[in-house]
Amino acid sequence: MDIAHSAQKPSPGEPPVVSVQDVSITYRTTFEKVPTLKSAIVRLGRGERAVHVVEALKGVSFDVTRGSSVGIIGANGAGKSTLMRAIAGVLPPSSGRVEVRGRISALLALGVGFNSALTGRENVILGGLASGLSRKEVVARAEEVAAFAEIGEFIDVPVRTYSSGMYQRLAFSVSVHMDPDILLIDEALSAGDASFKVKANAKMAELMKSARAMFLVSHSLNAVREMCDDALWIHKGKLMMHDTPDACIKAYTKFLEVGENAFTLEDL
Amino acid sequence: MARSATDTADEVHVYEPHRAGIPPLVPYFRGLWARREFAAEFSKSGIRAANTQTVFGQLWLVLNPLLLALVYYFLIAVLRGGDSGGLPRLANLTGGLFLFTFVAGSMSSGASSVTGGGRLIMNMNFPRLLMPFAAVRTAWFRFLPTLPVYVLLHLLSGAGWSWTMLLSVVFLGYAVVFAMGIAALLATLQVYFRDTSSFLPYFSRIWLYVSPILWAVHDTAGQFGTLMAINRIVNPLYSIVGGWVELSLNGVMPSPTTWVMGAVWAVVMFVVGSLLFMSRERDFTVRL
Ligand SMILES: Nc1ncnc2c1ncn2[C@@H]1O[C@H](COP(=O)(O)OP(=O)(O)OP(=O)(O)O)[C@@H](O)[C@H]1O
Ligand SMILES: [Mg+2]
Numbered sequence: 001m002d003i004a005h006s007a008q009k010p011s012p013g014e015p016p017v018v019s020v021q022d023v024s025i026t027y028r029t030t031f032e033k034v035p036t037l038k039s040a041i042v043r044l045g046r047g048e049r050a051v052h053v054v055e056a057l058k059g060v061s062f063d064v065t066r067g068s069s070v071g072i073i074g075a076n077g078a079g080k081s082t083l084m085r086a087i088a089g090v091l092p093p094s095s096g097r098v099e100v101r102g103r104i105s106a107l108l109a110l111g112v113g114f115n116s117a118l119t120g121r122e123n124v125i126l127g128g129l130a131s132g133l134s135r136k137e138v139v140a141r142a143e144e145v146a147a148f149a150e151i152g153e154f155i156d157v158p159v160r161t162y163s164s165g166m167y168q169r170l171a172f173s174v175s176v177h178m179d180p181d182i183l184l185i186d187e188a189l190s191a192g193d194a195s196f197k198v199k200a201n202a203k204m205a206e207l208m209k210s211a212r213a214m215f216l217v218s219h220s221l222n223a224v225r226e227m228c229d230d231a232l233w234i235h236k237g238k239l240m241m242h243d244t245p246d247a248c249i250k251a252y253t254k255f256l257e258v259g260e261n262a263f264t265l266e267d268l
Numbered sequence: 269m270a271r272s273a274t275d276t277a278d279e280v281h282v283y284e285p286h287r288a289g290i291p292p293l294v295p296y297f298r299g300l301w302a303r304r305e306f307a308a309e310f311s312k313s314g315i316r317a318a319n320t321q322t323v324f325g326q327l328w329l330v331l332n333p334l335l336l337a338l339v340y341y342f343l344i345a346v347l348r349g350g351d352s353g354g355l356p357r358l359a360n361l362t363g364g365l366f367l368f369t370f371v372a373g374s375m376s377s378g379a380s381s382v383t384g385g386g387r388l389i390m391n392m393n394f395p396r397l398l399m400p401f402a403a404v405r406t407a408w409f410r411f412l413p414t415l416p417v418y419v420l421l422h423l424l425s426g427a428g429w430s431w432t433m434l435l436s437v438v439f440l441g442y443a444v445v446f447a448m449g450i451a452a453l454l455a456t457l458q459v460y461f462r463d464t465s466s467f468l469p470y471f472s473r474i475w476l477y478v479s480p481i482l483w484a485v486h487d488t489a490g491q492f493g494t495l496m497a498i499n500r501i502v503n504p505l506y507s508i509v510g511g512w513v514e515l516s517l518n519g520v521m522p523s524p525t526t527w528v529m530g531a532v533w534a535v536v537m538f539v540v541g542s543l544l545f546m547s548r549e550r551d552f553t554v555r556l
Contacts, residue, residue, distance in 0.1 A: 088392075090391060090393050099280065104281075104393075115314070118317055131394070132303060
């Protein structure tokens, strides 16, 4: 599938659609499982450090022009989802700056299901309302979402009874039906079956015609190779490479083979 | 606020490091207002999901505070050596207790509204103040079904009716504004100290005892001297619940101090709670 040809082209001199400038993000978790007043008092007595910091992103910078579809690859815990949250504006950067031109897709993958006691439809409606759509728009959208996800009457059944594939079908369907300018898809399809994957790929291709940019986080390197014309490889919060999908995948695969210690970019 | 892809064409979002500070208020509250339907739907679906789990559902919302009122009623009868005060006392008790339950319910569900918001907060960008406000809406809709019970008890107790009773709506308004503020305050505290919600039941129990619920404002005239004078100023519910009961049950016009203190507490709590919340909310996501 050659998406790059159907996509929008940047006009000369146009600022990047997404500009990430030296962004670092630090999660602050406490040593205790949950921070409590009791433990805060106990800690005060012993003078220990209160927070355990996880540097999920360290000084990441890149620009994305109109019409790009960017694949993001990297090991588990590399910081891919964190980067998506930063672009969506959910996580403020601890330092640096993110600039985004256009409306972000309403829900990141697996954004639905935030209340597993509610039905799929209720979750879709809530997600749409939270993203600022009106009730009328959202109710109409929910129909389209249900139809696309092909989960039948399960749309009106509590999400907790879904299989993981059904869950992802719904999540994917939600993120592509909110008319985003910029589409963020975080591992949408790992549990989808073959027929849904085909349908989803076709939908993404279609969306690329109207969307300004797409970000696809995937552990399926083939999906990234097929769908994307630009790629980022992130490792332990650092941006290792920003290049064509083929080059990034080659470097990443090599890196996985030889192991972290033996690897240098010059090996390529 | 229907939006299409075109009218947002040049929308530029800039995300920069969080600084403890209050965001520009006008756009913030405009965004909050634009998403009010979300808060309503969030609270509605929460109630629906909770009700499917119990057979009695709505009925329980009425039964629970009523049973509690009966327990306190008998407790008072025992403490007073058999003088229960009859139906008027029970009506007085339920009137105050139902409203108190609304405030206490807003406090406990408000406290867990952000930390319990998990995925919604991790994956979506919206003014977070909607979460504690939705919790207050939920508590409000648990409070409403108790009103007919209160009216019934009012009838049974033989208390009269008067136009001044309509003014009691003002005190309901105070209670709602106050509840929104305290829900936001506790939601913020809960993010930094996860055992806030475990302290709450003890805190609200004490608050219940010092508020004019198990005792009536006019009972204590002249008793406890300075202590009661202090309580009257520092306890927001003294004025809010006291004024509500005086008006709605007895049709007695509360003193000017009650009107003023109720309004002052409602506004102060709302402003302090929501400003504290707004100044910290960008920091919540990395601490969940
Ligand atoms: N809510 C959180 N609180 C604290 N630390 C977190 C939180 N979310 C993620 N992290 C940490 O941040 C780092 C990056 O996590 P992230 O979810 O971005 O990884 P990822 O690249 O999406 O991984 P995966 O491929 O498994 O989805 C990890 O070390 C993780 O432990
Ligand atoms: Mg992830």
